[in-house]
Amino acid sequence: MSEQAIKKASVRDNKSASREWLDHVPKPLHGWIVPIIIVVLWQTVSGLGLIAETLLPAPLLIAKNFIQLCASGELFEHLGISVYRAALGFLLGGTLGLLLGLSTGLGKVAEKTLDPSLQMLRTVPLLAVIPLFILWFGIGEFAKVLLIGLGAFFPVYVNTFLGIRSTDAKLYEVSRIFQYTKLQQVTKLIIPAALPNILLGVRLSLGVSWLLLVVAEMMGTSAGIGYMIQDARAYSETEIVFVGIIIFAVVGKLSDSAVRLLETRWLRWRDTYKG
Secondary structure, X not given: OOHHHHHHHHHHHHHHHHHHHHXXXXXXXXXXXXXXXXXXXXXXXXXXXXXXXXXXXXXXXXHHHHHHHHHHOHHXXXXXXXXXXXHHHHHHHHHHHHHHHHHHHHOHHHHHHHHHHHHHHHOOOHHHHHHHHHHHHOOOHHHHHXXXXXXXXXXXXXXXXXXXXXXXXXXXXXXXXXXXXXXXHHHHHHHHHHHHHHHHHHHHHHHHHHHHHHHHHOOOOOOOHHHHHHHHHHOOOHHHHHHHHHHHHHHHHHHHHHHHHHHHHHOOOOOOOOO
C-alpha cells in the first residue's frame, strides 16, 4: 500500500471515530444535544443558588410558569395575536418584495428608476422610523403591521433581485434556441434559477418579522407576547420574560424549519456540498 493510500485511510478512520458517538443518537435528537446540555448546567447552577432567581430563574420554575399560562389560556391568547400580526406583516412585505424584486431584476428601466431609492431606504435603521410611524399612523394595529411589513420587504427584495441577476446567461441562449416566450422564460427558467435566493430571502424575512414584532408590541398594546414580556418586566417576573423569549425562539425556529422543508422539496435538483 502506498503512503498516500495510508494517509487517506487514516483520515477516513479519524472521521469515522469522531462521528461514532453521534451515530448512537437518533438523528431527530442531534439538534437537541446542545440545548439539553445548556438546560442541565443552567438547572444545576440555579439549584446551587449561585445566581439569584430574579436574574436567572431555574428552568423548572420557567416550565412551571409556562404550564400555568397555558392552563389559564393567557399564553395562547397572546400567541394568537402575535402570530396574526407577524404573518400579516410578513405577507404584506414579502409579497411586495417579491414583486418589486422581479420587476427590477427583469427590467432595466425599473432597476434604474426604483432600485437606487430602495437601496437608500434599506440603509435607514427601522428603529429610527418608529417615531414617524407613531405620528403618521398612531399605535394601532395598522402601524404595527406596516412596521413588520417594512422590515420583511427588504430581505425578499434584495435576494430576489440577486437571484435573477445570478442566473447563468447561457440558459438564456438555450431558451432562445427552444424559442421560449418571455412568460416561459420567467416561469421555466428565471424563477426556478432564482428560487434558492428567493427562499433564502423568505427565511431572513421571517426572522426580521419576529424581531420587529417584539418592537411593535412594545410600542403600545394590550395583547401579544411582546406585551406579556413588557408587563412581566415591569413586575420583575423574570420567569415569564423567559417564557416569552422561549416562545419567540420556538415559533421562529418552526417557521424557519418550514421554509427549509420547502427548500428540500423544491430544490432537489441542486447538487451542492452537504458537509
